[in-house]
Amino acid sequence: MKKVFIITGEYSGDIHGGKVAAILKEKCPDIEIQAIGGENLKNAGAKIFHDHSKMSAFGISLKMAIDHLCLEKNVCDYLLNVYKPDLVLLIDYGTFNLRVAKRLKGSGIKIVDYIPPQVWASRKWRIKKIKKYVDKVLCIFPFEEALYKNFGIDVEFCGHPLIKQLLPKADKNEFFVKHGFDLNKPLVSVFPGSRPLELAFLAKTLINGAKKLKKLHPEIQICISHAPNLNDKIFDKYIKDTGFKVIKGENQALLSVSDSLILASGTVALEASLYQTPMIIGYKGPWILYLIYLMVRCIKNVSLPNIITGKDIVPELVQTKFTSDNICYESEKLLYNSEYRQNTIKALGEVRELLSDKYSASEAANCIIKMLSD
Numbered sequence: 218m219k220k221v222f223i224i225t226g227e228y229s230g231d232i233h234g235g236k237v238a239a240i241l242k243e244k245c246p247d248i249e250i251q252a253i254g255g256e257n258l259k260n261a262g263a264k265i266f267h268d269h270s271k272m273s274a275f276g277i278s279l280k281m282a283i284d285h286l287c288l289e290k291n292v293c294d295y296l297l298n299v300y301k302p303d304l305v306l307l308i309d310y311g312t313f314n315l316r317v318a319k320r321l322k323g324s325g326i327k328i329v330d331y332i333p334p335q336v337w338a339s340r341k342w343r344i345k346k347i348k349k350y351v352d353k354v355l356c357i358f359p360f361e362e363a364l365y366k367n368f369g370i371d372v373e374f375c376g377h378p379l380i381k382q383l384l385p386k387a388d389k390n391e392f393f394v395k396h397g398f399d400l401n402k403p404l405v406s407v408f409p410g411s412r413p414l415e416l417a418f419l420a421k422t423l424i425n426g427a428k429k430l431k432k433l434h435p436e437i438q439i440c441i442s443h444a445p446n447l448n449d450k451i452f453d454k455y456i457k458d459t460g461f462k463v464i465k466g467e468n469q470a471l472l473s474v475s476d477s478l479i480l481a482s483g484t485v486a487l488e489a490s491l492y493q494t495p496m497i498i499g500y501k502g503p504w505i506l507y508l509i510y511l512m513v514r515c516i517k518n519v520s521l522p523n524i525i526t527g528k529d530i531v532p533e534l535v536q537t538k539f540t541s542d543n544i545c546y547e548s549e550k551l552l553y554n555s556e557y558r559q560n561t562i563k564a565l566g567e568v569r570e571l572l573s574d575k576y577s578a579s580e581a582a583n584c585i586i587k588m589l590s591d
Contacts, residue, residue, distance in 0.1 A: 219245065219589045220302040223252040224292070224317060226269055226310030228411065228446040229484060231255040233332060233378050234308050236578035237585070238263050244586060251300060253292060266292065270446075285313055293320040301326075303589055306581075307351070308332055311343065318350035327588055331355040331375070331581050337364055344368050353588065355581050358525070359573060373584055376575025379484075383491055387470035396440075396464060403476040403552055404438045405430065407461075408468070410481035411444035413451050418501050419481050419539075420455040426544025427461065427479060433545065437552070440464055442471055477551040479544055482519050486531065490522040490568040495551040495561045497532045501539040522568050530564035 221241065223234045235257030238250050242262045250263040259265050267288060296302060297320075304327040307314035311334030318328050330351045336344045337360070347354060347370060354365050354372040365372035393400050407427050409420045427439045443452050443465035456463065464471055472478065472489050478496035480486055489496045498520040518524050522531045532547045534540070550557050 218247050218249055219304075220249045220251075220300065221304050221306060221585065221589075222266075222296060222300060222302040223250060223254060223258060223263060223306045223308065224310070224314055225252070225254045225258070225308045226313055228255065230308040230310055230332070231257045231269065232382070233578065234258050234263075234306070235261040236378070236382065237306065237308075237331070237581050240579055240582035241585060244582065245589075248589075251302070253288075266295065289313065289316055289320070293317060296321060296326065297324055303327065304329060304585060306331055306585065311335075315343065315346050315350065319346070322350045327352050329353045329355060329585060329588065332357055332378075333361070333365075337361065344370070353584065355584055357577060359571065373580070374573070374575075375580035375584070376573040376577040377487075378577040379487060379491060380569075380572055380574060381576045381578070383488060384469045384473075386473040386492060387467075389474045392470055392474045396462065398438050398440075398462075402436045402438050404440060404474065405477050405479065405548060405552070406440045406442060406471050406475040407479045408442045408444075408472075408481060408485050409456065410483070411447055413447075414502075415481055416447075416451070416455040419499060422501070422539055422541050423479055423481070423499060423544065424456070424459055424461075425541035426548070428459075429541055429545040430548050433549070434552075438462075440471065440475070442468055444468070477548055479548060482533075482535075484521070487521040487525075487568070490531075490565045493562050493565045495558055495565070497534060497544065497547040497551070499534045499539050499544065501536055522565060525571055526564065526567050528564060528567075530561060530567075 225231050225234045231254045234254055238258055238261035241248055251266050252258045252263040253267045253269050255269055307330045309332040328351050333354050333356060334343050348368055354370055355375045356362055356372055357377045359374055362372055362374040398404055407423050409423050410416055431437055431439055439461040441456055441461050441463045443463050445466040472494055473492040475494055478489050478494055480496050480498055482498050482500040486498055500519055519533055520531050523529055534543050
């Protein structure tokens with residue numbers, strides 16, 4: 218019986234890991250899977266070694282660093298001395314996972330990195346660590362494959378998980394009736410982030426931008442998305458008494474039926490682009506972290522639609538540009554400048570064309586099965 222251990226650090230990784238684990242179980246019913254993860258991996262049949270719900274954070278803290286170091290030691294001790302898996306699958310969460318890979322190097326355990334660190338965006342030196350400590354990279358962007366090959370790394374392009382995992386567009390009529398929206402009025406949806414510190418730095422400005430937009434154009438309907446993994450108490454701390462409708466757990470449906478979006482930077486922008494929904498991207502963090510980011514970044518853009526296409530098709534309001542006035546102004550253009558709006562929608566269509574139709578989780582599972590049989 219082959220044994221696999223999967224390591225994720227946040228909600229999205231748990232989703233991707235759950236898909237891979239389910240396929241592995243389907244194709245190899247006797248395989249044993251344990252994981253650092255959440256409900257998705259658990260539901261796929263993995264035994265959870267540690268729940269990752271407290272691992273994800275936007276920023277850094279002393280407590281978080283200590284917790285991560287303790288978990289790193291505990292999981293490596295467990296893998297090396299107790300569980301002794303044939304293969305460890307690292308999913309995203311680059312800093313922690315690369316430290317684990319370093320500890321496991323030379324143990325005979327095969328290390329696979331699925332959704333590897335975005336070395337093309339920042340801290341390009343990490344690719345040397347990947348080459349040293351990882352046996353195989355399973356990348357999700359087509360341009361990553363050549364980058365890793367150029368460094369002599371065993372890599373395979375699996376396609377982006379969202380291509381097959383993204384839900385079809387929701388029926389706009391049904392969605393609007395269900396949530397009490399007026400079909401004759403535009404809907405602008407705000408996605409303030411899925412991490413507590415994101416809300417702390419972004420929520421107030423995002424909401425104020427939406428309020429200014431509403432004041433200038435009373436016909437606009439505003440909705441705020443509540444990320445399903447975010448605790449209600451934490452969400453309500455920053456999103457309360459706004460007067461706007463809040464919808465929880467229907468992120469993709471809301472993305473697909475909105476007329477425009479106001480988003481915190483992240484994977485949600487890629488989801489929105491696949492629905493071809495016009496958007497603006499906002500980002501602001503602690504100044505010290507932003508200055509560090511400026512020193513280590515390799516590209517100028519922060520949003521995936523712009524990075525993938527190599528074009529500035531999505532407005533990026535970063536740090537000093539992240540103001541409620543700019544949010545309002547850019548949103549107005551997307552809603553009321555018809556030529557600008559149509560050009561944006563057309564440009565967003567290029568994102569899907571550039572990504573593969575491969576079923577990423579299945580491709581990853583097949584690679585793992587092959588490595589287990591070698």
